[in-house]
Amino acid sequence: MGDGVALEPHVSARPGPGLVTLLPPVRLTIDGDGDAETSEDDAGVDDEFGDDGGGEGDGEGDGDGPRTGGDAGEEGWVSRAERIWAASLARRLRQWLGIGADARPLMIGGGGHGAVRPLSPGDVMILVRKRGSLAALIVARLYAEGVPVAGVDRLRLNAPLAVRDLLAAARFALQPDDDLNLAALLVSPLIGWSQERLLDIAAPRRGRLWAAVRAGGGETLDALTAIQNAADFVTPYRFFEGLLSGALEGRRRLLARLGEEARDPIEELLSAALAFEGQANPSLQRFLDWFDRGEVEIVRDPAHQPAAVRVMTAHASKGLQAPMVILADATTDPDANRRTRIDWHAPGLDAPLPLFRPRKAEVPPALAADIAEAERRDRAEHWRLLYVAMTRAEQRLVIGGALGPRARGRVPADSWYGAVDRAMAALDAPAADETGGVRREWAGHRPEAFGATHGAAQQAETAAPAEPLPDWLLRPAPAEAQPPRPLAPSALGEDDAADPPPGPALRAAAERGRLLHALFERLPAVVEAERRMAADRWLAGAGGVADAALRVMLVDQACGVIADPRFAEVFAPDALAEAPIAAVVAGRVVAGTVDRLCVAEDRVLVVDFKTSRRAPMTLADAPEAHLRQMAAYAAALAEIFPGRRIEAGLLYTAAPVLLTLDAATLDRFKPVFQP
Structure with missing residues (x-):
């Protein structure tokens, strides 16, 4: 007996997405024969989903849990059965996707699902009951097989x-x-x-x-x-x-x-x-x-469908569909994963009292009703998740899982696999002998036996009169207006204050400005006695400045500006460095990042650093591009902080000098947007 069980994909006969015609017979097996067991003969492994290294004997361990030793390496905490199953699933999926020398491309589409085409990674969604070792292991095996995979959803x-x-x-x-x-x-x-x-x-x-x-x-x-x-x-x-x-x-x-x-x-x-x-x-x-x-x-956003296989829980898949859905842990026994804590609704208490669940033989009468209710809710959630998982499949549904030595070759009767297997057996779905077990396939046909059993319910469903559709359902939704591209204040006009000439000198000036900005961002938090040493070490290490003379020049300029009492508010501990801002100004989005932002109860100060070697000493000499930039920042901040006075300044580090833009200047250069 092997370690994995699987079903070949079945094809939904209905044209609607996410509607699986196997659901009615599965519901009958759940409601009518919930205590039945899947036979050992039916709990099989096909020749390609099975054990690559021989079956696992019953005496190899007492349970299905993690085991260490052997050649498991870093995966010793995962059961051998799960390792074999994950590897087999990844290999088969790689073949279906047409990857590798032994590829067996699987075609999808047709029958109301569009043109026939090969299966692609983005068409596959793998669902598990809970996040855990199996989901991570499947992702690892898909990576190893060269299958594009988006990783787990959470x-x-x-x-x-x-x-x-x-x-x-x-x-x-x-x-x-x-x-x-x-x-x-x-x-x-x-x-x-x-x-x-x-x-x-x-x-x-x-x-x-x-x-x-x-x-x-x-x-x-x-x-x-x-x-x-x-x-x-x-x-x-x-x-x-x-x-x-x-x-x-x-x-x-x-x-x-x-x-x-x-x-x-x-x-x-x-x-x-x-x-x-x-x-x-x-x-x-x-x-x-x-x-x-x-x-x-x-x-990760579950609605985003990358060009890769998605792995997520059945619960997280609600609202999503995929051409192929794989239920990867369908052999889990719900009775083996009962909750260890119950809520006891004791008489006289307003809130339930959490208790550890006692053994079945030790349950006192006072807890029997609460335990029974907890089991009922857990079982209802178990079958609800099966419904959710099965209805995610648009065209093909694959159901499988791993069996450890504790199962002794028998799929748990109340597992997802067991319920679906009984339904397929009731439908007389053909079974094919495979190495290690039996494989069933079903493509949405309905034998007479099932039709006679379920015919009355179907007739009642189809005889119900259809209600007229509301008018709004048939009208196309109005097109949403496309938002304009956000305006970056730093792009308002060309800055003609850069140091000539172009070429290597211009690039050196830009790098010098970048390093000074980085020092202005980091050094204010360092105590003044250690500031120069810290700046030199950062420039030599992360800054990549090997020239000692250049480091001294940069350190002198940065530390001199930060220590200048005229700029104490700009570099105060509560000032924000490299602060992103965004606002809608006259119907246009204005977004950018300011070098320094000081927010008080009655005023807001925004300062931008300019590191060009030519420093204007008055606003009249300042480049218009700089003034338009600060006016745009001020307009955005006025929307973000209504009722507060907005002040803007340009700090030219070469002088150094801080030029404050008055209200008239800000109003003069405020951006005007055309309707």
């Missing part, structure tokens, strides 16, 4: 091992004396120590683990020192991207050890770190604090 970002390893590196950079965290980092793929090597170093030590590692020297010390140095004055995104793509080759190491399923969490962590940089002073310590304060969960 991801807890602090759960994947790859993310935990990267966070361990960040915590080490901030606190190297945390022995437990350092030990986790050492045995991670980023460093690659074995458990034995860690014990050899950690067990005989008489101090901190970091001191013992430093004493050993070698490549490990070089790698850890590089991680520490990378954390100095870089944003969280730059830190993690440096670990992954730099000399440490963290991405390659993580994927080699953890598999392709680690790629998705890694990229999501980078996206989260990049989004975090929109906050003021996005230090690595702040990122870790933000990350640890709550569960960072990535939720």
Whole structure:
């Protein structure tokens, strides 16, 4: 007996999307014979969905849960049955998609579903009852088979091992004396120590683990020192991207050890770190604090249909359809996953009291009714999800799952697979002998036996008079107006104040301005006594400035401007740096990012830095492009903060001088939009 069970795809006979004609007989088996068991002969494996390495004997373990040892490697926490099933499913799906030398392209369409065409990855939706190890394993196997896959629909970002390893590196950079965290980092793929090597170093030590590692020297010390140095004055995104793509080759190491399923969490962590940089002073310590304060969960839009296989729960698939739907864990026994907590509605209490569920033989009479009600609700939800899952399929539905040694070759009677298998048997669906079991196929035909049993209900349904459709249902919806492209204030006119001549000198001036902006963003949070050293280290490291003289010039200018008391409000701790703003001004969207934003109860100050070497000393000498830009910012802020006085200023760092735009100037250069 093999470890996986599966059905070939069935084809819906109805033309409407998401309507499966197998549902009525399935309902009859649920309502009429819920205690029946699927026979051992019918719970089979076909020759391509089955065990690639021989059957799994009953004596190999006491349950279906995780087992370690053997050649499972990093997947030892997943049962062998699930590993075999996920690999078989991914291989068969690859063949259906026409990928590889052994491809068996599957055609879809026709019969009211459009032109006949080959199945594509975007046509496939894989559904599971719950998010867990099987969903992640299927994603990994699809990656390994070269099948485009979008990953699971919902991801807890602090759960994947790859993310935990990267966070361990960040915590080490901030606190190297945390022995437990350092030990986790050492045995991670980023460093690659074995458990034995860690014990050899950690067990005989008489101090901190970091001191013992430093004493050993070698490549490990070089790698850890590089991680520490990378954390100095870089944003969280730059830190993690440096670990992954730099000399440490963290991405390659993580994927080699953890598999392709680690790629998705890694990229999501980078996206989260990049989004975090929109906050003021996005230090690595702040990122870790933000990350640890709550569960960072990535939720993909279920309505978005990428050109890749989608993996999600049956519950999350509500409202969606796909040409092919695969129910990947249909052999799960609902009785084996009962809730461990029940709500006891005790007499005299307004709210239910949560209790651990006792064993069946130990249930007191006072809890019997509540337990029975909980079981009824759970079973109703179990069958409701089957209905949802089956009605997602537009053309083809594949049902299968994994059987471990505890099942002893028998599919649970109340599993999704068991219910559908009994319905197909009642329909006299032809069964084909396959290696390891029996495979049934059904294409929407209705034998006479079923028609006689269910005919009365069908006649009553078709005899019901149809209600007239409302007029609005037949009228096309009015077309929505296309919103105009947002206006970027920085694009209001060409800036003719750039330093000539063009070419290398112009590029050098632009790079100089970028570095100064970065220093103005980071340095105000650093205490003044350490500001120059911090600026020089950032320029030499993350800034990539090897010229010591250029670093001195940039540090002098940035620190001089920040320390100038005339600009104290601009660089105050509560001022927002690189603040994005967006508003609708006279029917036009104005959006941009301001260098500095100070928000008070009665006024708002917006300041933009200008780093050109020619600094005007009066507004009359300022380029009009700069004035139009600030007027647009002021107009947007007036919409965002109604009733507050809006002040705008241009800080020319070369002088340095802060030019404040008066109300007349702002009104004169305020953008005027044509209707």
